[in-house]
Amino acid sequence: MEALHEWNLTPKQAVALQADLAKRLESTDRIDPVEHIAGVDIGFEEEGAITRAAVVVLKWELAAVPSLTVVEQAVHREPTRMPYIPGLLSFREVPAALGAFAKLSVKPELVMVDGQGIAHPRRLGVAAHLGLWLDLPTIGIAKSRLYGKHPEVGEARGDWVPLTAGGDVIGAVLRSRAKVKPVVVSPGHRLSLDTSLTWVMRCLGRTKLPEPTHLADRLASRRGTQGQQRLYKG
DNA sequence: GCGACAG
DNA sequence: ATCTTGTCGC
Numbered sequence: 001m002e003a004l005h006e007w008n009l010t011p012k013q014a015v016a017l018q019a020d021l022a023k024r025l026e027s028t029d030r031i032d033p034v035e036h037i038a039g040v041d042i043g044f045e046e047e048g049a050i051t052r053a054a055v056v057v058l059k060w061e062l063a064a065v066p067s068l069t070v071v072e073q074a075v076h077r078e079p080t081r082m083p084y085i086p087g088l089l090s091f092r093e094v095p096a097a098l099g100a101f102a103k104l105s106v107k108p109e110l111v112m113v114d115g116q117g118i119a120h121p122r123r124l125g126v127a128a129h130l131g132l133w134l135d136l137p138t139i140g141i142a143k144s145r146l147y148g149k150h151p152e153v154g155e156a157r158g159d160w161v162p163l164t165a166g167g168d169v170i171g172a173v174l175r176s177r178a179k180v181k182p183v184v185v186s187p188g189h190r191l192s193l194d195t196s197l198t199w200v201m202r203c204l205g206r207t208k209l210p211e212p213t214h215l216a217d218r219l220a221s222r223r224g225t226q227g228q229q230r231l232y233k234g
Numbered sequence: 235g236c237g238a239c240a241g
Numbered sequence: 242a243t244c245t246t247g248t249c250g251c
């Protein structure tokens with residue numbers, strides 16, 4: 001438990017901690033009725049010297065027309081603590097993400113993160129690590145693959161193939177938009193892959209990334225949020 | 235030893 | 242991740 005509070009570690013120590021923390025991940029669904037979904041992403045300012053974490057909370061409503069509406073946003077900036085090292089991304093981004101979460105007044109039941117969940121060499125991508133810390137269900141949605149192999153995926157929206165590693169299914173490569181480069185979806189904490197895929201597809205709008213992550217991405221990079229606040233689904 | 239390598 | 246304009250397509 002105390003280990004979870006450690007962030008300033010050498011790469012070797014971080015790798016050892018990841019293997020240990022991964023044992024605590026829950027791969028079956030343990031999620032409350034979803035009313036709010038948060039999207040998280042990290043950006044940088046000052047040529048990388050400042051890490052900027054952004055979180056956007058959306059209200060999920062299943063009416064005649066399912067909808068997602070932005071209800072809160074938070075940004076947290078802090079000095080960048082370490083360089084990007086493949087496989088150790090969470091040690092660079094999670095601390096800042098926690099700073100942004102601390103500013104929220106609404107507690108989401110589900111969190112979508114830009115990056116991998118368990119589709120990681122030691123099964124602890126940034127979404128998984130953040131899920132353990134927040135003790136909330138998390139899903140990783142990455143724009144590219146870090147680990148695992150997979151056959152080619154179909155070109156239609158919704159097509160997907162399993163991402164595997166050492167005989168385990170660690171995620172899915174999903175074509176979230178027709179003919180556009182697929183995203184890598186992997187559960188983080190407290191969710192199965194099936195449930196993760198279901199939620200990602202439910203949150204898809206017109207962009208390749210699900211709305212929570214898409215909006216957080218824009219907020220993190222200061223490109224702002226364009227257009228309306230109500231995003232109709234269906 | 236030689237690649238691969240989230241953001 | 243970030244540096245950056247226009248442009249092709251639904």
